Amino acid sequence: MPKILRISTVPSSLNILLKGQLKFLNRYFEITAVSGSGIDLKEVQKREDVNIHVIEMQRQISPFKDLVSLIKLYTYFRKVKPELIHSITPKAGLLSMLAGKLAGVPVRIHTFTGLVFPYKTGIMQKLLIIMDRILCYCATDIFPEGKGVMNDLIKFNITDKPLKIIANGNVNGIDLDFFDPDVISYSEKQTLKTALSIKEDDFVFLFVGRLVRDKGINELVRAFNQLNSEVDNIKLLLVGPFEEELDPILTETKRSIEENSNIISVGFQKDVRPYFAISDIFVFPSYREGFPNVVLQSLAMNVPAIVTDISGSNEIINKHINGMIVDVKNELQLLEAMCEIYKNPAFLEKLIKNSRISVQKFGNKLVWEEIKELYMKKLNNY
Template sequence: MNSPKPKLFRIATVPMSLNLLLKGQLGYLNNYFDVTAISGEGEDLQTVANRERVKVHAIEMHRHISLFQDLKSFWQLFQYFKKEKPAIIHSITPKAGLLSMMAGKLAGVPVRMHTFTGLIFPHKYGYMKRTLIIMDKILCRCATHVYPEGRGVKEDLQKHNITNKPLKVIANGNVNGVDVDYYHPEAISEEAKNQLRDCLQIKEDDFVFVFVGRLVIDKGLRELVKAFDALSKNHKKVKLILMGPKENAHNPKKRRMFHTIYNNENIITVGFQEEVRPYYAISNVLILPSYREGFPNAVLQAGAMGLPGIVSDISGCNEIIDHEVNGLLVPKKNYKELQKTMEKILVTPNFLESLQKNARNRVAESFDKNLVWQELKKEYENALNEL
């Protein structure tokens, strides 16, 4: 008689994280473990249940500090763990990590794992920074295994003495890897590409930069808009697609930036898009001059579709892009260097072609989802064997 599969609980604060960040992974793991996905309620949680064919359980958790709700969430997690007796709990977002690691330790869950997909405290100051550091230290103390998503996150954890536990980056980084069959240069037909170009009033011989992310200053949008606006005055056949939701568009700090966006006919805003592949397919280069990143999925997805990246020389981005191999690294917050780099790639087609050839290979070799999933499965098995 076959022994039952070990119970594995994957936990995030909000269901969107489970839906978007772990797409496909939970279904794969369910072949080897009895997987339950836990987060607050929402349509995304039901989407996870239907797509991944895993159990789901809703426990409301707030992203922000809320003492009453946090205690309630902690108690519900503790009771659920005591009742269900999982072998492994594994969290991926900050509040879910803190609450589930504490509740798991108290409930006697043998393997308690947390993945840091990014850190909040390095970008805060004063009381809030100290509070967040204390919370991350408590999280790590209660966890049995701590995983930084990438090298930069690992260095920050070490620099701030968050934990003395071993810190292991699974595979080559990134929480889920990339589906290189789904994100493929030939995934979108020529007809579909032409239709999208017509819709956006882009000519086939236009050179297209694409940005994917929230339209906020921290993503380097101010520098990007300034650099592109200057570039487009000298080069008439360039376009910039901005794909992502606007946030605080009327903020005084952003007023000039959005004024430029609205008044430059070569800048095209398309808002948030569930399906990003067609936009990659009509573009030449991804651009992400962000101030900070965990491990940016957009750079991986675009790379899998054959797009080189112009990205900030920061943790996460520089773990994917090798300078002048599959893209270019630029200093953050420097629009002049960004403009020079954009111009270089625009006027040297042979150089662009060599970057494009390397873009997909780099992602397929190091960040294929199958590699990440298999390494994660091994990590679970090793942890259980050590008990």
């Protein structure tokens, strides 16, 4: 069978973003997952039943370490002679596409799951643009995860190669059998509510993701606090880890989370479905995304969403159909949307009815089949 390498900078990207996909593809190709070391890579090996290979790569720009990673990738490609390599995440994309071209790998695919440079300025933006242009030059095929990502690649003249979105967008699609509201029983929901001190008549706003500045946590907490000053039977449920090093939230935001008894922070949770199941509305005020899995998960669990007008989110949410859209960093609009959802049960019920049905076109099996056909076509053509 043809040898195919799936490559990411850190193993959590393979573990979380490509769940189930590698196992499916391994029926037709010899798949090896390549990334830095970590327990996530072992989990990928066990769950997906694929080979793994460790090559450490830095997420941040690190010239010496990046050169070492490039040499290791080149050496590995020359040794195993894969017919196709497919990368996700920025640094893995740059290094593997360059190493793949130098090593003579016939098919070199990169999927852009999000872009950083549109949100940077000055020298850093120029440097990131140059890096992505090198990546695209070295790749044989470029696949943006959604329309917003594709438009930015065109707008900033990153590549003149044809750009195609796989299926209807998203790197892996949504597992509609797993993210199904019916799998969480009433007793499970009641037990979790009791454990979190959520009363039966409480209205629950939910956020799932890293608790960092770029996810809009500062605006979300301030908007919630303002609404909470007017009404008491509301809760803000935060599911995800704090990141103090890369993109920390404001000190006063963290203090509010710790001191407000109506804000419940539960940290990272491996299974987020029970938290969706006890929530009324999902709030995702992120500054930038590629094509956010978590919004798909929310809708699949029949929980409408308030999102910001950014790539991916605005491709999933239809305003006033399955959620609401507000401007990035606009705390007032966010507060108004939260108020409208809270005070208008009939409107919320309409959104709920449209939520799960709106993500049927993003089913993961559709994405997997299209990737399989793409690989076969590319391998037959080289």
